[in-house]
Amino acid sequence: MNNIERLLAIEGIKTTKARYFRCLDTKDLAGYASVFAPDAVMDMRGESRDGEGLVSGAGNIASFVLGSVSGLSTVHHGHMPEIEFSSDTSASVIWAMEDKLWKVDDAAAVVPFSTLHGYGHYHETYVRIEDQWLIRTITLMRLRVDIS
Amino acid sequence: MNNIERLLAIEGIKTTKARYFRCLDTKDLAGYASVFAPDAVMDMRGESRDGEGLVSGAGNIASFVLGSVSGLSTVHHGHMPEIEFSSDTSASVIWAMEDKLWKVDDAAAVVPFSTLHGYGHYHETYVRIEDQWLIRTITLMRLRVDIS
Amino acid sequence: MNNIERLLAIEGIKTTKARYFRCLDTKDLAGYASVFAPDAVMDMRGESRDGEGLVSGAGNIASFVLGSVSGLSTVHHGHMPEIEFSSDTSASVIWAMEDKLWKVDDAAAVVPFSTLHGYGHYHETYVRIEDQWLIRTITLMRLRVDIS
Numbered sequence: 001m002n003n004i005e006r007l008l009a010i011e012g013i014k015t016t017k018a019r020y021f022r023c024l025d026t027k028d029l030a031g032y033a034s035v036f037a038p039d040a041v042m043d044m045r046g047e048s049r050d051g052e053g054l055v056s057g058a059g060n061i062a063s064f065v066l067g068s069v070s071g072l073s074t075v076h077h078g079h080m081p082e083i084e085f086s087s088d089t090s091a092s093v094i095w096a097m098e099d100k101l102w103k104v105d106d107a108a109a110v111v112p113f114s115t116l117h118g119y120g121h122y123h124e125t126y127v128r129i130e131d132q133w134l135i136r137t138i139t140l141m142r143l144r145v146d147i148s
Numbered sequence: 149m150n151n152i153e154r155l156l157a158i159e160g161i162k163t164t165k166a167r168y169f170r171c172l173d174t175k176d177l178a179g180y181a182s183v184f185a186p187d188a189v190m191d192m193r194g195e196s197r198d199g200e201g202l203v204s205g206a207g208n209i210a211s212f213v214l215g216s217v218s219g220l221s222t223v224h225h226g227h228m229p230e231i232e233f234s235s236d237t238s239a240s241v242i243w244a245m246e247d248k249l250w251k252v253d254d255a256a257a258v259v260p261f262s263t264l265h266g267y268g269h270y271h272e273t274y275v276r277i278e279d280q281w282l283i284r285t286i287t288l289m290r291l292r293v294d295i296s
Numbered sequence: 297m298n299n300i301e302r303l304l305a306i307e308g309i310k311t312t313k314a315r316y317f318r319c320l321d322t323k324d325l326a327g328y329a330s331v332f333a334p335d336a337v338m339d340m341r342g343e344s345r346d347g348e349g350l351v352s353g354a355g356n357i358a359s360f361v362l363g364s365v366s367g368l369s370t371v372h373h374g375h376m377p378e379i380e381f382s383s384d385t386s387a388s389v390i391w392a393m394e395d396k397l398w399k400v401d402d403a404a405a406v407v408p409f410s411t412l413h414g415y416g417h418y419h420e421t422y423v424r425i426e427d428q429w430l431i432r433t434i435t436l437m438r439l440r441v442d443i444s
Contacts, residue, residue: 018228166376
């Protein structure tokens with residue numbers, strides 16, 4: 001990539017992640033699925049009590065995540081990416097993050113808390129497919145989680 | 149716009165919104181007014197109890213908003229824009245946001261709460277006037293508001 | 297700087313500050329020191345009870361700050377920079393910020409609170425040394441601090 005292509009790629013990655021957050025919190029399943037590569041892999045095993053949370057495929061990831069927040073009101077915010085390109089079509093990105101979850105529907109929710117407030121860093125890779133930068137792998141390293 | 153002009157426009161929009169937040173929380177009336185187009189329209193009717201909150205003109209918007217936070221300590225943060233250009237001089241932008249308000253002066257404050265902690269997305273349009281990207285329309289869609 | 301160089305410089309500054317935050321909260325002393333110019337000056341006297349907090353030199357700053365958060369779990373987030381270049385190799389930047397500190401080890405912690413939740417703006421200058429934008433001066437202007 002030349003410098004302009006690199007700057008455009010940076011904006012492309014930021015826009016994809018912005019959509020990730022908005023579609024997650026507005027519970028937009030199709031929009032959320034659209035930010036992942038078809039063969040994306042999410043590893044959220046560190047988040048679960050039962051060792052589950054390794055999911056493959058954009059559609060499966062979207063169903064898993066939106067299912068996990070069923071019955072919950074959620075806010076996820078991302079900050080301050082560190083982006084490194086490993087080729088013209090691939091990049092590694094770390095994002096600071098904060099999330100808040102509130103149980104609003106006891107019947108639909110499957111979580112063992114009333115509220116959760118967490119902090120950490122997403123560690124991700126992105127792949128460019130045609131003109132879009134999509135999430136290829138994603139995991140979360142926590143700084144802290146408070147639940148009540 | 150070519151690619152470089154587009155990238156500069158993206159930075160221009162981000163800088164305008166950064167000033168919006170800083171001037172709001174530092175209660176800088178002139179600075180806050182300067183981020184709006186002369187014919188800007190703010191629609192915060194969703195935020196009010198009485199259906200008010202539709203305001204036109206940069207100066208009127210600044211007076212309305214700074215008046216609304218009179219007697220309050222406030223923190224507003226913005227995150228992760230999604231920017232789409234509709235022409236060389238206009239754009240639509242969605243920002244994630246979080247706001248916190250604390251009543252610090254009972255006499256000056258006009259709000260029915262002690263503290264407010266909210267989350268949502270600004271939906272905005274921007275217009276380029278000379279070399280500045282200014283807010284042309286702004287409204288707020290809430291994810292959640294907690295008051296005490 | 298031409299426009300492309302300016303855009304690259306903006307991304308360079310953002311990446312440096314992203315590393316500042318991540319290395320602070322993950323307690324990475326060497327990484328944290330690496331974001332400062334050798335002759336950097338930090339003025340955190342406004343944060344201290346005893347008037348201390350003026351520190352010079354990247355290594356001294358890192359030791360001072362990481363020492364200050366010893367025994368604490370911390371989350372620092374930055375938002376929405378306003379960047380102004382004063383030359384091809386220097387810039388002034390304001391960042392919105394929020395920080396949370398929790399005492400987790402009474403023996404190691406030197407702070408007079410159990411938790412701190414603060415908000416404000418970093419006012420910084422950056423200098424380009426070779427191809428890196430490094431923090432040359434940094435101070436913090438608070439909007440609010442709540443402790444318990």
